[in-house]
Amino acid sequence: MVSLSSYLFISFALFISGLAVMIARKNIIAILLGIELILNSAALNFAAYARFVNQNIDGHLMSLFIIVIAAAEAAVGLAIVIRFFQIKETIHIDDATQLQA
Amino acid sequence: MDYTIWNVAPIVLLPFFAFVINAFIVKRFTSLAVLISCGSILGSFFFAAKIFFDFINKFSENYYIHKTFTWFDLSYANMPFKMDMGIYIDNMTATMLFMVTGVAFLIHVFSTYYMKEDKRYGRFFVYLSLFTSAMLALVLSENLISVFIFWELMGFCSYSLIGFYYEKEGAGNASMKAFMTTRVGDVFFLFGIIAIWSVVGSVSFVDIYAAIAAGKFSGLLALGLPLATLAAICVFLGTVGKSAQFPLQVWLPDAMFGPTPCSALIHAATMVAAGVYLSLRCYPLMEVGEITYAISIIGGITAFGAATIALVQTDIKAVLAYSTISQLGYMVLGVGVGSYNAAFMHLITHAVFKACLFLSAGSVIHSLHDHHTHAHVQEMPRMGGLRHKMPYTFLAMLCCTFAIAGIPFFSGFVSKDRILGDALLMATHSKWYWIPTILGFAGAFLTAFYMFRMMFLTFFGEPRDKDLYDHTKKEKISWNRNIPLLILSVFTLGLFYAGSLTGQGFAKVAGERYEWFQTLITKPVVSEFSSRTKQAFSFSSTPSGLNFEKSQYDSSHGLSEKEAHHVHTVHHIGALVSIVIAFSGVFLAAMMYLWRKWNPGFWVNTFSGWYRALQNKYYMDDLYIKVLIQKGLLKLNNVLAFIDMGIYDRYIVDGTAFMNRVFFTVAKTTDDVIVDGSVDLTGKSVKAFNVILRTIQSGKIQVYFIMIILVLTGYIWKLSL
Numbered sequence: 004m005v006s007l008s009s010y011l012f013i014s015f016a017l018f019i020s021g022l023a024v025m026i027a028r029k030n031i032i033a034i035l036l037g038i039e040l041i042l043n044s045a046a047l048n049f050a051a052y053a054r055f056v057n058q059n060i061d062g063h064l065m066s067l068f069i070i071v072i073a074a075a076e077a078a079v080g081l082a083i084v085i086r087f088f089q090i091k092e093t094i095h096i097d098d099a100t101q102l103q104a
Numbered sequence: 105m106d107y108t109i110w111n112v113a114p115i116v117l118l119p120f121f122a123f124v125i126n127a128f129i130v131k132r133f134t135s136l137a138v139l140i141s142c143g144s145i146l147g148s149f150f151f152a153a154k155i156f157f158d159f160i161n162k163f164s165e166n167y168y169i170h171k172t173f174t175w176f177d178l179s180y181a182n183m184p185f186k187m188d189m190g191i192y193i194d195n196m197t198a199t200m201l202f203m204v205t206g207v208a209f210l211i212h213v214f215s216t217y218y219m220k221e222d223k224r225y226g227r228f229f230v231y232l233s234l235f236t237s238a239m240l241a242l243v244l245s246e247n248l249i250s251v252f253i254f255w256e257l258m259g260f261c262s263y264s265l266i267g268f269y270y271e272k273e274g275a276g277n278a279s280m281k282a283f284m285t286t287r288v289g290d291v292f293f294l295f296g297i298i299a300i301w302s303v304v305g306s307v308s309f310v311d312i313y314a315a316i317a318a319g320k321f322s323g324l325l326a327l328g329l330p331l332a333t334l335a336a337i338c339v340f341l342g343t344v345g346k347s348a349q350f351p352l353q354v355w356l357p358d359a360m361f362g363p364t365p366c367s368a369l370i371h372a373a374t375m376v377a378a379g380v381y382l383s384l385r386c387y388p389l390m391e392v393g394e395i396t397y398a399i400s401i402i403g404g405i406t407a408f409g410a411a412t413i414a415l416v417q418t419d420i421k422a423v424l425a426y427s428t429i430s431q432l433g434y435m436v437l438g439v440g441v442g443s444y445n446a447a448f449m450h451l452i453t454h455a456v457f458k459a460c461l462f463l464s465a466g467s468v469i470h471s472l473h474d475h476h477t478h479a480h481v482q483e484m485p486r487m488g489g490l491r492h493k494m495p496y497t498f499l500a501m502l503c504c505t506f507a508i509a510g511i512p513f514f515s516g517f518v519s520k521d522r523i524l525g526d527a528l529l530m531a532t533h534s535k536w537y538w539i540p541t542i543l544g545f546a547g548a549f550l551t552a553f554y555m556f557r558m559m560f561l562t563f564f565g566e567p568r569d570k571d572l573y574d575h576t577k578k579e580k581i582s583w584n585r586n587i588p589l590l591i592l593s594v595f596t597l598g599l600f601y602a603g604s605l606t607g608q609g610f611a612k613v614a615g616e617r618y619e620w621f622q623t624l625i626t627k628p629v630v631s632e633f634s635s636r637t638k639q640a641f642s643f644s645s646t647p648s649g650l651n652f653e654k655s656q657y658d659s660s661h662g663l664s665e666k667e668a669h670h671v672h673t674v675h676h677i678g679a680l681v682s683i684v685i686a687f688s689g690v691f692l693a694a695m696m697y698l699w700r701k702w703n704p705g706f707w708v709n710t711f712s713g714w715y716r717a718l719q720n721k722y723y724m725d726d727l728y729i730k731v732l733i734q735k736g737l738l739k740l741n742n743v744l745a746f747i748d749m750g751i752y753d754r755y756i757v758d759g760t761a762f763m764n765r766v767f768f769t770v771a772k773t774t775d776d777v778i779v780d781g782s783v784d785l786t787g788k789s790v791k792a793f794n795v796i797l798r799t800i801q802s803g804k805i806q807v808y809f810i811m812i813i814l815v816l817t818g819y820i821w822k823l824s825l
Contacts, residue, residue: 022809022813025806025809026806026809026810026813034805034806096804096805096806097804099803099805100802100803100804101803102803
């Protein structure tokens with residue numbers, strides 16, 4: 004029997020790995036990937052709570068929203084990365100310290 | 105016959121605007137500047153002539169124009185402090201205006217000949233215009249303050265003109281001497297104005313006359329003297345300075361450093377005439393102050409003393425300068441003996457013939473050019489025989505010499521004889537008046553002698569400097585050289601001034617109108633001025649703006665038949681004596697310098713002590729410079745300088761500086777340590793905080809992530825407790 008805590012454990016592992024990627028990696032695309040992992044962990048949490056606690060489809064709906072937002076966010080994020088690359092010719096996060104080009 | 109302000113104002117304003125335009129606008133265009141100056145003075149001559157002939161046509165001493173406006177009014181409660189300015193025109197003013205503008209115009213015209221080659225030709229006309237306008241304004245003034253203002257303005261102009269050739273050695277000193285010497289008189293004049301103000305509360309001539317009539321001066325004492333005497337002395341000392349009377353005459357001969365036309369202007373129409381004009385205007389004050397005897401003494405001494413100095417001068421302009429002082433002495437003598445009318449007449453006649461004499465001298469000097477030194481020659485010993493070379497100048501100068509020497513039928517005789525006749529009349533009444541009278545007659549003898557000496561040395565005999573004589577061009581008549589001289593010389597005839605050609609006491613050949621001078625110029629009777637009211641200025645162009653007024657003036661002199669007979673007898677005797685001494689003076693001069701029968705050297709050797717004294721001008725310059733200035737004023741100056749530099753500067757000024765330095769040190773320490781320290785502390789603390797904040801705000805997004813997580817973790821941890 005797969006219990007709620009199993010889901011939460013996986014979700015926690017996803018979150019921690021996403022966070023580790025976000026903090027540790029210097030590549031902007033890797034950081035975006037880390038953000039995707041964190042979003043996924045949140046979506047998994049919603050789905051799990053919807054299945055085991057509320058017994059309705061609100062949580063599932065939230066998961067779908069998160070997927071859509073993640074897609075939109077990835078598009079925007081990648082667009083920013085491309086612009087950033089055009090200007091700086093690098094995608095190293097430590098070069099992105101200024102608000103102005 | 106009614107005037108607006110625009111009939112009177114242009115007399116002063118035209119030359120003044122000419123001055124402004126020439127001085128500030130057309131500087132470079134010399135010929136235009138000359139044209140503006142001459143044109144403006146000609147214009148003001150026409151305006152003055154209209155006024156003059158209107159007054160003559162009225163032919164009464166009663167008419168006057170008196171207009172004032174309030175300059176400032178600072179009175180409060182019962183303390184009146186109000187100053188009016190305005191114009192006062194009576195017969196005397198009108199005559200004066202006519203003479204000043206006429207003579208000044210001719211001098212302007214002559215200057216275009218004399219100053220033509222000068223490098224400061226334009227500037228000369230700037231000064232001439234200002235000088236003339238100041239004199240005209242002074243003549244028109246209705247109160248002593250405005251007289252004083254224009255008086256000082258003329259002092260400035262004479263300073264500038266005397267120092268005109270400032271490259272010449274001595275010109276600067278001469279101009280300073282003239283300015284400072286007249287300044288002595290001016291200071292007293294100012295004191296006099298203050299004294300009058302303190303009594304009358306106004307300085308208008310009319311108010312002064314009214315106050316004298318009301319007896320406001322009686323019983324007032326100041327410094328142990330009656331106040332009226334004090335005021336009169338002070339005002340008269342102004343005249344002494346300006347008109348070069350006895351103690352302060354030293355500046356006038358030095359004024360010869362200026363260009364000759366400016367000497368003509370200073371000596372004839374403007375500067376020195378102003379002093380006599382003032383003392384005539386203030387005559388009632390002199391009378392009430394009872395200083396007329398002192399005035400006559402001063403006049404007599406000046407007339408005689410200056411004439412004696414003129415005997416030994418060799419510079420043609422110096423002779424004329426001393427003759428000016430001497431003639432001014434006659435005018436002042438006239439004021440002193442109550443010969444109001446004749447003193448003023450002598451002022452006018454003297455202005456005409458002295459202007460002509462100076463211009464003639466200028467004409468002579470200008471034509472005599474030394475080819476070795478490239479300078480003009482003024483020394484009479486190098487002249488002689490010049491009548492062949494310059495006949496027109498000779499003619500003009502001869503007429504004027506006749507006039508100044510008192511030859512009958514010429515103007516100088518008429519006026520001088522009347523002054524001397526009045527002096528003689530006073531002497532028959534009071535024996536003390538014999539002193540000025542005899543000085544006056546002796547001066548008249550000397551005048552005839554030295555003037556003809558000058559004529560004989562200059563124009564007669566053999567040329568003493570052959571080279572100079574041969575290089576002199578024969579005079580051709582030219583409009584700006586001879587015409588002014590000839591016009592002026594025509595007016596040296598006596599018939600323009602008096603009906604009886606020879607002067608007082610001889611048969612009148614024409615109607616009473618020809619005695620216009622005697623009828624129109626009368627002593628102000630003070631009681632007539634009590635009822636006069638001032639009229640306000642109006643700038644409207646309607647004729648009612650400025651009209652003639654008539655005073656209730658009684659001109660009858662109230663002489664009984666016996667007195668009148670006495671007066672006539674005395675004047676007859678005076679006239680005869682004048683004629684005799686004038687001709688004997690001419691005869692003596694002719695014996696010495698024309699026919700060479702008597703050797704002047706004999707007199708020089710016999711009276712060598714006197715001769716030296718005369719050559720040194722009675723040592724008065726030395727007295728003033730070596731004794732009064734070097735022994736007195738300079739010592740005083742040193743004491744004052746010691747007080748100023750040794751005490752005041754050293755202890756008060758430097759002490760203040762020292763105290764300031766101490767305070768400065770204290771203030772600087774406080775400022776540096778406490779105020780600046782606290783300011784700096786603010787800055788430093790901000791800076792330190794800034795270091796912390798800057799470290800956090802690295803701009804690295806991952807650092808922000810970490811911080812967010814830490815904060816969230818901490819928050820969650822706190823919630824879970």
